[in-house]
Amino acid sequence: ASINEYYDIAFKVMLLGDSAVGKTCVLVRFKDGAFLGGNFIATVGIDFRVRERPKIWDTAGQERFRSVTHAYYRDAQALLLLYDITSKPSFDNIRAWLTEIHEYAQKDVVIMLLGNKADMAAERVVKTEEGEKLAKEYGVPFMETSAKTGVNVELAFHAIARELKHRA
Numbered sequence: 164a165s166i167n168e169y170y171d172i173a174f175k176v177m178l179l180g181d182s183a184v185g186k187t188c189v190l191v192r193f194k195d196g197a198f199l200g201g202n203f204i205a206t207v208g209i210d211f212r213v214r215e216r217p218k219i220w221d222t223a224g225q226e227r228f229r230s231v232t233h234a235y236y237r238d239a240q241a242l243l244l245l246y247d248i249t250s251k252p253s254f255d256n257i258r259a260w261l262t263e264i265h266e267y268a269q270k271d272v273v274i275m276l277l278g279n280k281a282d283m284a285a286e287r288v289v290k291t292e293e294g295e296k297l298a299k300e301y302g303v304p305f306m307e308t309s310a311k312t313g314v315n316v317e318l319a320f321h322a323i324a325r326e327l328k329h330r331a
Protein backbone atom coordinates (compact mmCIF):
# COMPACT_ATOMS: atom_id res chain seq x y z
CA ALA A 164 0.00 0.00 0.00
CA SER A 165 1.22 3.51 -0.68
CA ILE A 166 2.14 5.67 2.26
CA ASN A 167 -0.68 8.09 1.39
CA GLU A 168 -3.16 5.35 2.01
CA TYR A 169 -2.18 5.32 5.66
CA TYR A 170 -2.30 9.08 5.98
CA ASP A 171 -5.78 9.88 4.85
CA ILE A 172 -6.53 10.54 8.50
CA ALA A 173 -4.50 13.36 9.98
CA PHE A 174 -2.65 12.57 13.17
CA LYS A 175 0.13 13.97 15.24
CA VAL A 176 3.30 12.08 15.99
CA MET A 177 5.97 13.31 18.33
CA LEU A 178 9.55 12.08 18.55
CA LEU A 179 10.95 11.81 22.05
CA GLY A 180 14.19 10.68 23.60
CA ASP A 181 17.49 11.94 24.91
CA SER A 182 19.52 14.47 22.99
CA ALA A 183 21.58 13.04 20.11
CA VAL A 184 19.76 9.69 19.85
CA GLY A 185 18.81 10.63 16.28
CA LYS A 186 15.28 12.07 16.47
CA THR A 187 15.90 14.79 13.92
CA CYS A 188 17.73 12.43 11.56
CA VAL A 189 15.00 9.79 11.78
CA LEU A 190 12.41 12.42 10.99
CA VAL A 191 14.44 13.84 8.13
CA ARG A 192 15.01 10.33 6.78
CA PHE A 193 11.31 9.67 6.91
CA LYS A 194 10.37 12.99 5.38
CA ASP A 195 12.95 13.23 2.66
CA GLY A 196 14.45 9.77 2.36
CA ALA A 197 17.74 11.46 3.13
CA PHE A 198 20.33 11.33 5.88
CA LEU A 199 22.02 14.43 7.20
CA GLY A 200 25.18 13.54 9.06
CA GLY A 201 27.43 15.44 11.43
CA ASN A 202 26.05 18.46 13.22
CA PHE A 203 24.15 19.77 10.27
CA ILE A 204 20.92 19.90 12.21
CA ALA A 205 20.85 22.07 15.30
CA THR A 206 17.74 21.32 17.30
CA VAL A 207 16.67 24.08 19.63
CA GLY A 208 13.63 23.55 21.78
CA ILE A 209 11.01 22.10 19.56
CA ASP A 210 11.87 21.51 15.97
CA PHE A 211 8.59 22.17 14.41
CA ARG A 212 8.59 20.21 11.19
CA VAL A 213 5.27 19.90 9.58
CA ARG A 214 4.51 17.74 6.66
CA GLU A 215 1.02 18.40 5.35
CA ARG A 216 -0.24 15.21 7.00
CA PRO A 217 0.70 13.77 9.43
CA LYS A 218 2.01 16.52 11.62
CA ILE A 219 5.22 15.33 13.19
CA TRP A 220 6.95 17.24 15.92
CA ASP A 221 10.58 16.86 16.68
CA THR A 222 11.74 17.82 20.12
CA ALA A 223 15.00 18.45 21.82
CA GLY A 224 15.53 15.96 24.63
CA GLN A 225 17.10 18.45 26.97
CA GLU A 226 15.66 18.77 30.41
CA ARG A 227 15.30 22.54 30.21
CA PHE A 228 12.92 22.28 27.29
CA ARG A 229 10.64 19.78 28.98
CA SER A 230 8.19 22.37 30.25
CA VAL A 231 7.72 23.54 26.69
CA THR A 232 7.26 20.06 25.30
CA HIS A 233 4.73 18.99 27.95
CA ALA A 234 2.09 21.10 26.27
CA TYR A 235 2.65 19.17 23.06
CA TYR A 236 2.31 15.76 24.67
CA ARG A 237 -1.37 16.32 25.18
CA ASP A 238 -1.99 16.86 21.47
CA ALA A 239 0.06 13.93 20.23
CA GLN A 240 -1.77 10.77 19.20
CA ALA A 241 1.46 8.85 18.79
CA LEU A 242 4.90 9.00 20.33
CA LEU A 243 8.06 7.56 18.86
CA LEU A 244 10.42 7.06 21.77
CA LEU A 245 14.03 6.73 20.73
CA TYR A 246 17.25 5.60 22.31
CA ASP A 247 20.66 5.09 20.74
CA ILE A 248 21.97 1.50 20.71
CA THR A 249 25.49 2.91 21.24
CA SER A 250 24.45 4.87 24.36
CA LYS A 251 23.56 3.04 27.56
CA PRO A 252 22.39 6.25 29.31
CA SER A 253 19.93 6.94 26.49
CA PHE A 254 18.51 3.44 26.99
CA ASP A 255 18.43 3.71 30.78
CA ASN A 256 16.51 6.99 30.47
CA ILE A 257 13.70 5.30 28.54
CA ARG A 258 11.97 4.41 31.81
CA ALA A 259 12.00 8.07 32.84
CA TRP A 260 10.61 9.04 29.45
CA LEU A 261 7.82 6.48 29.82
CA THR A 262 6.98 7.78 33.28
CA GLU A 263 6.76 11.26 31.86
CA ILE A 264 4.66 10.06 28.94
CA HIS A 265 2.20 8.39 31.29
CA GLU A 266 1.96 11.63 33.22
CA TYR A 267 1.47 14.04 30.34
CA ALA A 268 0.30 12.19 27.26
CA GLN A 269 -3.20 11.13 26.28
CA LYS A 270 -4.24 7.90 27.94
CA ASP A 271 -4.68 6.07 24.65
CA VAL A 272 -1.53 7.44 23.01
CA VAL A 273 0.19 5.04 20.61
CA ILE A 274 3.77 4.48 21.70
CA MET A 275 6.60 2.79 19.85
CA LEU A 276 10.11 2.19 21.14
CA LEU A 277 12.93 2.60 18.64
CA GLY A 278 16.57 1.59 19.14
CA ASN A 279 18.27 3.90 16.65
CA LYS A 280 21.75 3.83 15.02
CA ALA A 281 21.36 0.13 14.26
CA ASP A 282 24.05 0.59 11.59
CA MET A 283 26.71 1.14 14.29
CA ALA A 284 27.18 -2.53 15.09
CA ALA A 285 30.78 -2.16 16.32
CA GLU A 286 29.81 0.47 18.89
CA ARG A 287 26.66 -1.26 20.10
CA VAL A 288 26.22 -1.38 23.90
CA VAL A 289 22.49 -2.12 24.10
CA LYS A 290 21.54 -5.58 22.90
CA THR A 291 18.47 -6.05 20.71
CA GLU A 292 17.07 -8.40 23.36
CA GLU A 293 17.33 -5.65 26.01
CA GLY A 294 15.22 -3.35 23.85
CA GLU A 295 12.72 -6.14 23.23
CA LYS A 296 12.50 -6.94 26.92
CA LEU A 297 11.88 -3.34 27.96
CA ALA A 298 9.28 -2.88 25.23
CA LYS A 299 7.51 -6.05 26.31
CA GLU A 300 7.49 -4.88 29.93
CA TYR A 301 5.66 -1.71 28.90
CA GLY A 302 3.55 -3.42 26.25
CA VAL A 303 4.79 -1.31 23.36
CA PRO A 304 6.09 -2.38 19.95
CA PHE A 305 9.83 -2.21 19.32
CA MET A 306 12.12 -1.90 16.33
CA GLU A 307 15.73 -1.07 15.71
CA THR A 308 16.17 1.69 13.16
CA SER A 309 18.91 3.53 11.35
CA ALA A 310 18.45 7.04 10.08
CA LYS A 311 21.73 6.55 8.23
CA THR A 312 20.79 3.48 6.18
CA GLY A 313 17.05 4.03 6.49
CA VAL A 314 16.45 0.55 7.86
CA ASN A 315 13.00 0.24 9.48
CA VAL A 316 12.33 4.01 9.43
CA GLU A 317 9.45 3.89 6.96
CA LEU A 318 8.28 0.66 8.58
CA ALA A 319 8.09 2.29 12.02
CA PHE A 320 6.02 5.22 10.76
CA HIS A 321 3.82 2.86 8.76
CA ALA A 322 3.21 0.72 11.85
CA ILE A 323 2.23 3.79 13.84
CA ALA A 324 -0.03 5.01 11.05
CA ARG A 325 -1.68 1.61 10.74
CA GLU A 326 -2.34 1.46 14.46
CA LEU A 327 -3.79 4.98 14.52
CA LYS A 328 -5.98 4.28 11.55
CA HIS A 329 -7.15 1.07 13.17
CA ARG A 330 -8.21 3.03 16.25
CA ALA A 331 -9.80 5.92 14.39
Ligand code: GDP
Pocket residue numbers: 180181182183184185186187188189199200201202204206223224279280281282283308309310311312
Ligand atom coordinates in the same frame (compact mmCIF):
# COMPACT_ATOMS: atom_id res chain seq x y z
P1 GDP B 1 18.56 14.36 18.17
O1 GDP B 1 19.22 15.26 19.16
O2 GDP B 1 17.88 13.21 18.86
O3 GDP B 1 17.63 15.06 17.24
O4 GDP B 1 19.74 13.69 17.30
P2 GDP B 1 20.21 14.05 15.81
O5 GDP B 1 19.19 13.59 14.82
O6 GDP B 1 20.62 15.46 15.75
O7 GDP B 1 21.48 13.08 15.66
C1 GDP B 1 22.57 13.17 16.56
C2 GDP B 1 23.82 12.61 15.90
O8 GDP B 1 23.67 11.22 15.63
C3 GDP B 1 24.17 13.26 14.57
O9 GDP B 1 25.57 13.39 14.49
C4 GDP B 1 23.67 12.28 13.54
O10 GDP B 1 24.39 12.33 12.35
C5 GDP B 1 23.86 10.95 14.25
N1 GDP B 1 22.87 9.94 13.87
C6 GDP B 1 21.52 10.04 13.96
N2 GDP B 1 20.92 8.91 13.58
C7 GDP B 1 21.91 8.05 13.22
C8 GDP B 1 21.91 6.70 12.73
O11 GDP B 1 20.89 6.03 12.56
N3 GDP B 1 23.15 6.16 12.50
C9 GDP B 1 24.31 6.85 12.69
N4 GDP B 1 25.45 6.21 12.43
N5 GDP B 1 24.33 8.10 13.15
C10 GDP B 1 23.14 8.71 13.42
Ligand code: MG
Pocket residue numbers: 186187188205206210221222223
Ligand atom coordinates in the same frame (compact mmCIF):
# COMPACT_ATOMS: atom_id res chain seq x y z
MG1 MG C 1 17.04 16.92 17.17
